Amino acid sequence: MRCEVLAIGTELLLGQIVDTNSAWIGEQLAASGVDSYEHRAIGDNQTRIVDALRDLFSRSDAVLVCGGLGPTQDDLTRDAIAELMNVPLVRHDDLAEQIAQMFRARVRDMPQNNLRQADVPEGGQAIPNPIGTAPGLLCELPDGKVVYAVPGVPYEMKQMVTDHVIPDLLRRSGEAAAIVSISLKTWGTSESALAESVAHRLDALDAQGGNPTIAFLARGIEGLVVRVTAKGATEAEARALVELEEKELRLILGDLVFGVDDETMESAVLELLRGRGWTLGVAESLTGGLIGARIVNVEGASDTFRGTIGSYATDVKRSLLGVTAESVVSEQAAREMAEAAQRVLGADVGISATGVAGPTEQDGVAVGTVFFGIAIPGLPTEVVSTRLPGDRERLRQFSTISLLNLLRQRLDALGRR
Amino acid sequence: MRCEVLAIGTELLLGQIVDTNSAWIGEQLAASGVDSYEHRAIGDNQTRIVDALRDLFSRSDAVLVCGGLGPTQDDLTRDAIAELMNVPLVRHDDLAEQIAQMFRARVRDMPQNNLRQADVPEGGQAIPNPIGTAPGLLCELPDGKVVYAVPGVPYEMKQMVTDHVIPDLLRRSGEAAAIVSISLKTWGTSESALAESVAHRLDALDAQGGNPTIAFLARGIEGLVVRVTAKGATEAEARALVELEEKELRLILGDLVFGVDDETMESAVLELLRGRGWTLGVAESLTGGLIGARIVNVEGASDTFRGTIGSYATDVKRSLLGVTAESVVSEQAAREMAEAAQRVLGADVGISATGVAGPTEQDGVAVGTVFFGIAIPGLPTEVVSTRLPGDRERLRQFSTISLLNLLRQRLDALGRR
Numbered sequence: 001m002r003c004e005v006l007a008i009g010t011e012l013l014l015g016q017i018v019d020t021n022s023a024w025i026g027e028q029l030a031a032s033g034v035d036s037y038e039h040r041a042i043g044d045n046q047t048r049i050v051d052a053l054r055d056l057f058s059r060s061d062a063v064l065v066c067g068g069l070g071p072t073q074d075d076l077t078r079d080a081i082a083e084l085m086n087v088p089l090v091r092h093d094d095l096a097e098q099i100a101q102m103f104r105a106r107v108r109d110m111p112q113n114n115l116r117q118a119d120v121p122e123g124g125q126a127i128p129n130p131i132g133t134a135p136g137l138l139c140e141l142p143d144g145k146v147v148y149a150v151p152g153v154p155y156e157m158k159q160m161v162t163d164h165v166i167p168d169l170l171r172r173s174g175e176a177a178a179i180v181s182i183s184l185k186t187w188g189t190s191e192s193a194l195a196e197s198v199a200h201r202l203d204a205l206d207a208q209g210g211n212p213t214i215a216f217l218a219r220g221i222e223g224l225v226v227r228v229t230a231k232g233a234t235e236a237e238a239r240a241l242v243e244l245e246e247k248e249l250r251l252i253l254g255d256l257v258f259g260v261d262d263e264t265m266e267s268a269v270l271e272l273l274r275g276r277g278w279t280l281g282v283a284e285s286l287t288g289g290l291i292g293a294r295i296v297n298v299e300g301a302s303d304t305f306r307g308t309i310g311s312y313a314t315d316v317k318r319s320l321l322g323v324t325a326e327s328v329v330s331e332q333a334a335r336e337m338a339e340a341a342q343r344v345l346g347a348d349v350g351i352s353a354t355g356v357a358g359p360t361e362q363d364g365v366a367v368g369t370v371f372f373g374i375a376i377p378g379l380p381t382e383v384v385s386t387r388l389p390g391d392r393e394r395l396r397q398f399s400t401i402s403l404l405n406l407l408r409q410r411l412d413a414l415g416r417r
Numbered sequence: 418m419r420c421e422v423l424a425i426g427t428e429l430l431l432g433q434i435v436d437t438n439s440a441w442i443g444e445q446l447a448a449s450g451v452d453s454y455e456h457r458a459i460g461d462n463q464t465r466i467v468d469a470l471r472d473l474f475s476r477s478d479a480v481l482v483c484g485g486l487g488p489t490q491d492d493l494t495r496d497a498i499a500e501l502m503n504v505p506l507v508r509h510d511d512l513a514e515q516i517a518q519m520f521r522a523r524v525r526d527m528p529q530n531n532l533r534q535a536d537v538p539e540g541g542q543a544i545p546n547p548i549g550t551a552p553g554l555l556c557e558l559p560d561g562k563v564v565y566a567v568p569g570v571p572y573e574m575k576q577m578v579t580d581h582v583i584p585d586l587l588r589r590s591g592e593a594a595a596i597v598s599i600s601l602k603t604w605g606t607s608e609s610a611l612a613e614s615v616a617h618r619l620d621a622l623d624a625q626g627g628n629p630t631i632a633f634l635a636r637g638i639e640g641l642v643v644r645v646t647a648k649g650a651t652e653a654e655a656r657a658l659v660e661l662e663e664k665e666l667r668l669i670l671g672d673l674v675f676g677v678d679d680e681t682m683e684s685a686v687l688e689l690l691r692g693r694g695w696t697l698g699v700a701e702s703l704t705g706g707l708i709g710a711r712i713v714n715v716e717g718a719s720d721t722f723r724g725t726i727g728s729y730a731t732d733v734k735r736s737l738l739g740v741t742a743e744s745v746v747s748e749q750a751a752r753e754m755a756e757a758a759q760r761v762l763g764a765d766v767g768i769s770a771t772g773v774a775g776p777t778e779q780d781g782v783a784v785g786t787v788f789f790g791i792a793i794p795g796l797p798t799e800v801v802s803t804r805l806p807g808d809r810e811r812l813r814q815f816s817t818i819s820l821l822n823l824l825r826q827r828l829d830a831l832g833r834r
Contacts, residue, residue: 018437023435039436040456041439288713290707293705309726316762344737
């Protein structure tokens with residue numbers, strides 16, 4: 001089964017927005033075992049949309065069109081699909097009523113144009129859109145091939161692809177009734193080392209018919225994802241295969257795994273702290289507040305996070321945090337800062353980061369040198385120093401996740417004693 | 418003149434990376450008056466690359482291929498272009514020597530594979546790559562059409578497109594010898610309001626032949642860019658046209674404009690502070706450190722930025738900042754926090770943000786309510802309250818840039834008295 005992706009919108013060609021939808025769709029298709037040979041973006045021009053569809057269908061079984069379903073005269077996906085199928089557009093009264101209803105609920109007048117969104121090429125089906133006005137389309141061509149159309153608004157697109165397009169593609173491919181996958185999120189190793197350590201699992205799965213499969217996804221400074229995907233006759237069957245493989249992989253990967261699916265490094269850290277009833281305080285220098293900013297990404301951080309002191313200037317480190325170390329980029333400074341985070345912010349656990357973000361060295365310390373301090377109740381304060389690569393921005397992002405990962409590993413080890 | 422964009426890489430189709438290059442290239446082409454009807458991404462497969470090139474050249478004058486120039490067997494752009502041209506690849510000794518030199522400079526052994534990067538289709542030219550090992554390609558086809566190839570690494574790609582591809586396209590289009598553009602960055606108004614306020618300039622430029630042109634680019638929470646682009650026989654001629662129009666637009670836009678080209682909101686704020694020899698301190702709550710993190714994005718922030726206190730917990734606001742207001746999300750709390758930022762961090766200017774990021778209300782204050790405090794020497798401390806839209810993350814990002822923009826406007830007004 002092969003499905004190509006066609007994004008519609010002149011704004012994509014002009015670079016006014018970056019097409020993140022196609023990458024997301026590509027990932028979903030791959031996870032479902034559906035191949036994709038081409039992603040294409042073209043402008044709001046009916047002739048060119050029809051030409052692109054014909055061209056893609058000359059080589060492929062399905063095309064997923066993204067965008068061009070809005071209410072304006074520029075939105076031509078519906079018309080193009082009708083032209084491709086050589087059928088008229090038919091207004092669906094139930095869809096028109098739903099759209100009118102949605103405007104009434106928001107107490108807004110409905111421009112007549114919006115009713116265009118209730119038009120469906122004859123013989124096609126509408127895909128419901130519970131969170132927006134534009135329904136999607138699912139239209140089978142006479143030769144059994146299929147074109148899907150979904151809105152360009154990412155959260156509307158994602159819901160339709162997940163709930164309707166992927167299940168329909170799976171039904172058509174006839175391969176499996178259900179697909180289940182899990183993403184094990186790892187941090188602190190390279191892609192080649194990770195691949196090497198699980199190579200024998202890949203071989204074992206291949207030998208038993210390639211179900212489940214394992215894929216590695218690079219996530220930049222957020223680490224590497226190991227994704228396990230299984231097909232099954234039922235969801236329960238697929239899930240059981242995934243869970244079995246997850247156990248095998250966790251034995252190999254150990255504490256490289258910081259979370260699963262939507263979990264983040266910061267949510268993992270807060271969860272471990274919460275488990276012990278501990279609060280967290282931060283003292284940061286080169287990161288300027290980024291560590292705190294990242295922690296408050298987590299909903300409900302307020303029960304655990306006390307705050308951060310972004311002590312950028314040297315004499316703020318001295319006056320506010322009581323740092324006495326001669327160099328403020330040193331092991332001693334990091335230790336004093338972590339303990340000050342406990343004391344000044346009234347936190348159980350204190351962490352710190354001080355380093356040289358560049359562009360030039362500081363106090364004779366080279367760019368990229370970073371010291372992390374970790375003060376945990378009942379343990380001596382620990383300092384880890386490292387030399388990180390990259391420019392200013394990357395260095396700070398890297399420092400932030402490195403320190404959070406260190407804290408996670410320490411808390412995790414404590415739990416396993 | 419028309420130039421299509423062809424991105425190469427199976428990882429793009431699998432959604433492992435988002436293609437930001439094509440959008441950037443699309444923007445550069447549009448700014449240079451070169452049309453683009455299609456962006457396409459395909460995998461690392463020579464036959465499919467050649468087929469795509471043939472298809473694109475059936476409709477277009479030029480194709481810019483991005484990616485597939487690396488040293489591995491997966492990198493097939495060179496081979497595909499040679500196949501398209503029906504010529505062999507020829508090894509260029511000078512390129513081979515440059516590549517070997519680059520490895521020697523880094524004291525690393527060069528895998529023999531890397532010499533593949535010195536291969537150029539017969540009759541084609543190499544585009545120099547001063548910052549990486551992969552040269553680009555510029556190959557004219559027998560019918561006068563042209564194919565460019567640039568690496569997928571964004572900063573290498575950008576330098577080659579700016580320095581070689583765009584100038585070559587302009588020469589071929591014969592329209593103008595030089596293109597100059599300027600981006601006026603604005604914050605605090607809607608696209609429709611902006612378009613309305615400069616509508617008469619658009620009309621005037623149209624009436625005089627459409628040179629320079631004006632385009633609006635949405636940049637999300639970073640505001641809206643008004644880009645002026647002029648063509649001229651010489652760069653000086655084009656620049657003069659841009660500068661004339663910039664003056665007209667600045668009269669209309671006033672202090673909505675916070676910067677030009679690569680300037681950011683935070684660099685604008687630091688520049689204004691530096692002009693007065695003032696330092697800055699921040700006290701922030703809902704943003705958790707994000708305001709500080711954003712300010713230290715600016716190289717050389719350390720001469721002006723004292724630090725931030727991310728006082729997330731209520732009693733940290735009381736103990737560390739001396740907040741006495743009954744509700745910590747109130748006008749009084751914002752005022753006390755801004756003044757504490759001056760006092761505790763030893764800063765001339767203090768700013769603060771306190772608000773409810775959600776998901777639920779706090780102290781009876783609705784989600785999205787934010788108070789900003791601004792304490793400037795010689796002026797009474799000012800508090801601005803607002804109600805911002807969006808989810809947790811968006812709210813914090815929006816709060817950060819809103820507060821920086823307020824400070825910028827106040828400092829700017831001070832300068833103009």
